[in-house]
Amino acid sequence: xxxxxxxxxxxxxxxxxxxxxxxxxxVCFAPFQDPNGEEAATFVxxxxxxxxxxxxxxxxxxxxxxxxxxxxxxxxxxxxxxEAPTYAKAFAAIHSRPELLFAGAMLNFNAGTYDLSDTxxxxxxxYYVGLLLQEFEGAxxxxxxxxxxxxxxxxxxxxxxxxxxxxxxSSSERELAEAAATGDLNAIAHALKSGAxxxxxxxxxxxxxxxxxxxxxxxxxTALLExxxxxxxxxxxxxxxxxxxxxRKLVGPYLKKLRGKGHIKIISDLIRAGASLDDTNLQGxxxxxxxxxVEESLEQIVEEE
Numbered sequence: 001x002x003x004x005x006x007x008x009x010x011x012x013x014x015x016x017x018x019x020x021x022x023x024x025x026x027v028c029f030a031p032f033q034d035p036n037g038e039e040a041a042t043f044v045x046x047x048x049x050x051x052x053x054x055x056x057x058x059x060x061x062x063x064x065x066x067x068x069x070x071x072x073x074x075x076x077x078x079x080x081x082x083e084a085p086t087y088a089k090a091f092a093a094i095h096s097r098p099e100l101l102f103a104g105a106m107l108n109f110n111a112g113t114y115d116l117s118d119t120x121x122x123x124x125x126x127y128y129v130g131l132l133l134q135e136f137e138g139a140x141x142x143x144x145x146x147x148x149x150x151x152x153x154x155x156x157x158x159x160x161x162x163x164x165x166x167x168x169x170s171s172s173e174r175e176l177a178e179a180a181a182t183g184d185l186n187a188i189a190h191a192l193k194s195g196a197x198x199x200x201x202x203x204x205x206x207x208x209x210x211x212x213x214x215x216x217x218x219x220x221x222t223a224l225l226e227x228x229x230x231x232x233x234x235x236x237x238x239x240x241x242x243x244x245x246x247x248r249k250l251v252g253p254y255l256k257k258l259r260g261k262g263h264i265k266i267i268s269d270l271i272r273a274g275a276s277l278d279d280t281n282l283q284g285x286x287x288x289x290x291x292x293x294v295e296e297s298l299e300q301i302v303e304e305e
Contacts, residue, residue, distance in 0.1 A: 003050045003160050006143040007118045008106065009090070011054070015103055016093035020051030025161040026142070028053050029129060030060040043250055050142060053158045054102075060156075061105045062098040073097050080104050106145050117144040129157040172196040173208075180208035180224060181251075183217035192227055199230040205239050206251050213266055214244040214251040216259070221266050231273035240279040242270050242287055253281045258291045271298060 003024055006014065014020040030044045044060060047053040069076065077100060081088045084107055094100050106116060117123040123141035139159045146155040169177070172194040179187030188208075192198060201207045209229040212220035225231060234240055234253075243253035258264055267287065271277065277298060280286055287298065 003142045005117075005120050005123075005141070006050065006054075006158070008116050011106065011116075011143065012087065012090040012094070012103060014051050014054055015058070015096075015099040016090065017051075018093075020054065021049050023048055024050070026050055026053035027139070027159050027161065028056045029155065029157040029159075030057055031064070031155065050158065050160075054143070057156050057158070058098045058102040061102045065101055065105065066098075069101060073100060076100055076104065080107060083107060115146055117141070117146070123157070126155065126157075129155050169200055169202055170196065173200040176200070176208045177202065177206070177211050180212035180217065180220045181215050183212070183215070183220045185219060185223055188220060188223050188227075198224060198227045199233055201233065205234050206244075207233050207241070209233065209241045210239075210244040211251055213241045213270070214246045216263055216266065218262055218266050218269075221269055225269060225273045229273075231270045231275040232279070238281050238284075240275055240281075242267055242275050242279060243281045243290075255281065255290055258294060264294055267294075268298065 003022060010019065025046065027046045028044050029042060045056040047056060077091050080091050080103065091103065094103060117126065120141050123129065123144035126144055126146045129144055129146060139161050141157060142160050143158040172191045173196040176188060176191035176196040179191055199207050207229065209221065209224045212224055231241060239253045243255040244251060245254040247254040258267065277287055
């Protein structure tokens with residue numbers, strides 16, 4: 001069931017326990033500081049209802065601001081009401097301190113100045129989380145609160161997965177993806193024997209081959225290609241396996257440079273299996289743009305084929 005987009009009013013209702021209970025698949029993002037000190041939105045969890053997804057974001061905010069907020073629940077609610085008297089009734093319906101802290105954060109309390117999107121279109125155009133739609137096939141934003149510079153480099157978001165990349169993954173197909181990520185050849189063989197589709201893709205368009213490439217598991221890549229994995233899967237959406245890499249615990253088209261002879265061999269094997277040097281990532285870059293030092297050798301492989 002498709003969830004309605006949650007603006008500030010409906011968010012408050014959900015925090016008070018009214019709404020957001022319909023089943024679905026909801027993925028959550030929250031502020032994250034990378035090693036370079038730059039803020040961004042990163043995946044923090046998945047839940048089966050919108051209300052539970054908000055619960056993930058509530059816990060994130062609670063961890064971020066609770067230590068710096070020593071007011072009682074009543075005192076905090078009173079301060080929120082003074083700031084936004086229009087929502088006094090809604091604030092009164094929220095009894096949990098973490099939920100109040102989250103509502104306060106969205107009202108410019110404790111966590112900076114946020115712009116809450118009112119429509120899916122506004123969310124899709126957001127500075128930070130708009131591109132998330134390109135990473136999750138068949139998804140839509142259902143909540144976005146973002147703070148672009150100069151206020152704060154951070155964003156909260158919830159997206160609902162509407163349809164899977166190539167159909168819901170079976171248990172054997174999830175086993176296949178996990179085995180590919182770890183390079184477990186016996187588990188790969190078992191998953192395929194159990195009926196796993198070798199090129200089945202998850203809700204983000206990631207196949208087992210993407211997982212194997214991203215984790216630099218050369219033997220797993222070879223096994224999957226020999227089993228018929230599509231080396232060009234996702235090339236039309238900037239998600240070709242040649243760009244697969246791990247970033248913030250997610251597999252995606254995040255390749256920034258080739259790392260060693262083993263990685264180069266994996267890319268060479270993908271090209272021999274049908275991946276194109278003309279494929280581009282989400283930024284429109286080809287493999288030659290990312291790794292110009294190996295362009296000539298990779299082009300030679302294409303000529304030999």
